[in-house]
Amino acid sequence: MSWVSKTLNSTLGKKLLMALTGLFLILFLVVHLAGNLQLLLPDEGKSFNIYAETMASNPLIRAVSIFNFGFIALHAIYSAILTRHNKKSRPVGYAMTKGSANSTWSSRNMGILGSLILVFILIHLRGFWYEFKFGEIPYVTYEGVTYKNGYAVVSAAFENILYVIVYVVSMAVLAFHLSHGFSSAFQTLGINHKKYTPFIQKVGVGFAILVPALFALIPIIMFLQSS
């Protein structure tokens, strides 16, 4: 299978991996958002807790989540490899550059944006995923069945204003990352067409605003509810 590694090791192949993993993560965001929005339902976390338990016990979802972690890692590792490669391609930089004349700020700073998102993911995993899985967690019983009360963990966390700020800022970072990443992934896959590309770009911008905004809304509302 040398041709596979040859292709994937080319600059185009590496970008292909970035695009494919990126698109998967975009899909993941939608699913994740759909689940999380249940935190805002006026049922004291019942729907959310049931949903969380279902997700954790479904073998298919578990498999997908392993892939998800893998893709996040691949996306990050390949971006590091590409960044290193790109730095080597211009060992001596310019004394003066005027990037704003030819490109958007987020497109030029995907690495920084991505790194910030990675830090956020680690904080996020430590705060919730780790707590849900390994932490001491209260239980709750609905219709005779006992569930982990994840909702309680989340609402406790978002009582802390600092935590809320971290989340909101991170979602802004995600928005910028997506504002370039969404349509860029299609371009890398070779999808560029007079008819469809303007549409993809519009959807990309819409997605980049809507999805992080809804994510950010959750801590804000929960914080307001708590106080």
Next chain:
Amino acid sequence: MNLTLKVWRQKNPSDKGGFKTYTISGISSDMSFLEMLDVLNEDLSDKGEDPIHFDHDCREGICGMCSLYINGQPHGPQQTTTCQLHMRSFSDGDTITIEPWRASAFPILKDLVVDRSSFDRIIQAGGYISVNTGGVPDANEIPIPKVISDESFDAATCIGCGACVAACKNASAMLFVSAKISQLALLPQGKVEKRERAEKMVAQMDAEGFGACTNTGACAAECPKEIKLSNIARMNREYFSASLSTENV
């Protein structure tokens, strides 16, 4: 107008190099940017200083020989070649920073002159249709839809100046390579060997040490010939489908 110029001076490829500042006066707004440098060079020569070396030839914006990274942009503030940039784009009292193209695949030879032979080697890797002289069919035997021919032409207008590489934060040559791959892949004559062409040209591009693409679009925004980003998408398609379908295991 009077100007201050900050110019990169480097004696030879191994010299470290650095910026030197010059002041110049009496520049007319009708001059081209290179004519302004000619005036400076005449001044320098009169004073016995080595003139600033820069590449240029046709001065009509077509040969692709002129380069220069001017005030943070390849070919300066207009979307054109340096030789077609006129001093009316600047104002009296401006400070202008002039640097060479920066890329490991474009080593500096002297001052603002860089070696772009990496581009030639990429073309040599496959940027052609393999036909010998003579023995070809009549030109009108291959009808080509006008829109396809025009699109191919748009890609073919690349002058190989390297502004795309210079503009790209990754020093990537994707726009240059994709323009040639597109031009030939669109034409029926070029379709015959389009898969091998894409594989070989991309491999050579990587071997030369050009960067990868972040799709910032800076290359197309700065390209003096307005080569479009859709060419890069086409190259990606051609390359991926080639690696899936050719028999080169």
Next chain:
Amino acid sequence: MKLDSKIPSGPLAEKWTRHKFNVKLVNPANKRKYEIIVVGTGLAGASAAASLAELGYNVKAFCFQDSPRRAHSIAAQGGINAAKNYQNDGDSVFRLFYDTIKGGDYRSREGNVYRLAEVSVNIIDQCVAQGVPFAREYGGLLANRSFGGAQVSRTFYARGQTGQQLLLGAYSALSRQVANGKVKLYPRTEMMDVVVVDGKARGIITRNLVTGAVESHSAHAVLLCTGGYGNVFFLSTNAMGSNVTAAWRAHKKGAFFSNPCYTQIHPTCIPVSGDHQSKLTLMSESLRNDGRVWVPKTKAIAEKLRKREIAPKGIKEEDRDYYLETKYPSFGNLVPRDVASRNAKYVCDEGRGVNETGEAVFLDFRDAILRDGEDAVRGKYGNLFDMYEKITGENPYKTPMMIYPAVHYTMGGLWVDYNLMTTVPGLYALGEANFSDHGANRLGASALMQGLADGYFVAPYTVGDYLAGLPYDKIPEDHPEFRKAEETVKSRIQQLLGIKGSKTVDHFHKKLGKIMWNHCGMARNAAGLTKAKEMIRTLKEEFWSDVKVLGTGEELNLSLEKAHRVADFLELGELMIDDALHRNESCGGHFRDEYQTPEGEALRDDENFAYVAAWEYLGEGKEEALHKEELVFENVKLTQRSYK
């Protein structure tokens, strides 16, 4: 020495076919034993190098630019002629031949020109096969336009960038052979001399422009495809680096130089804007298809225009003089280049020029825009209009363009026979570097045709014919002749660097250009030429005693490169004047004030001057010797050109 043009016998239409059959062939297995040097990588050079390499010869290709793709052929805008008759408008090989001979004012060889017309059709096929995206009709077939004085539509084009597309086609063919290992490329390398051993060209001396290294290259044949010498005028449409050095060094090694005075002044260039000007920009002649040339009828109105008191738009129809349309009703704005240029000079000399310098006429698209709409005009000329606006800051859709003639092409060049071989055996000249096909004036869209004809379809046959009679062994590069030539080159470099004078190279080049333009330009006369010759001699002496060349010879040194070229231009300038002075007639790109018809048209003297002037270099400081190759016309009748 009697010049033998080696035109094959037999009927005109069969000469080339017969000749191709009669040339000696080199066995395919033996081709790889021969080495061929090609200097220059423009249309002629790149196509020759690629085609010879495809045949199996080992080729070394040299260019002074950083890449073969930059050669100045790239700047040709308008198109390439071919007698395809795709438009069913009565074109044929014979008509293209006839138009070219007539356009050249009957100063070219019938045999060569017919061959050019004959292979023109193959060129288009070849270029399309290479992927050159010529303009097409909606049905998918190739489009044509009428161009530069032709009454049939035989010009193939790729927007306003035909030269670029054709050169990139040839460059791609060349690149393929580089990849095959059959061509070795030497970019940023300038030819400094030809090496002649036992009367045959056996190699060249080069200077690596980056390291300054002077090197020898031995071969079995040397092809000079080094373009024209228009830069002798300093201001021209040529690239800054275009030069005569290779051809001139060959000339000094025994190659005769022909018709150097035939200079094409292109009528549609952007006028000079000031002293800082480093080059002139051509606007494609195709603009004359739709643009109308005019100046005000009176001096008074022109003066107001020059002072910017009135706008061109404000000038009433009855005050406009569409002088080409009035004077030449059947050709109108499409008269050949020399006629259009000279008439622009006349109206400006009368004081009717329209810009500040008084040296410009209008090229107006108002009526074309009214007739076809702005979009149609943009479709045809968009890139040219943009270019004009970038350079002048004026929008030609709104206000008429201003144009003025500028030096564009040199019909003269190294004398070659039918095989494109110079008077030095084994030394060939192709493309603009030779004198062969355009006579005293080149028609529009014929330069690209000739460059590619020579490179793709002529040289590959004729060079083989020569090589077939040559032993395989190469002259070693340490042969005394190589050593001697290297030493000469090195000592000349030292000489130039050692002068340490007070004036820059450009100073001399500009001065030479002015002398040439004023006295050997659009119109010449004996008094002016005689004066100019003295001026050049003085300038030359001044150059060799007072030029300032900074830096060293062992590095990238642009002023040293230029100094070499200007030194050769100074010598060429003198020969051009000798040639112009001796040719007591007016023809094509050579107009002598003393020889004109009562209407002011060129007056040829077929009885005394129907010959090719071939000049032989006899040594430093000596007058060159004139040799004449009589031109024989068996198939066309010599007539006074008339475009009325």
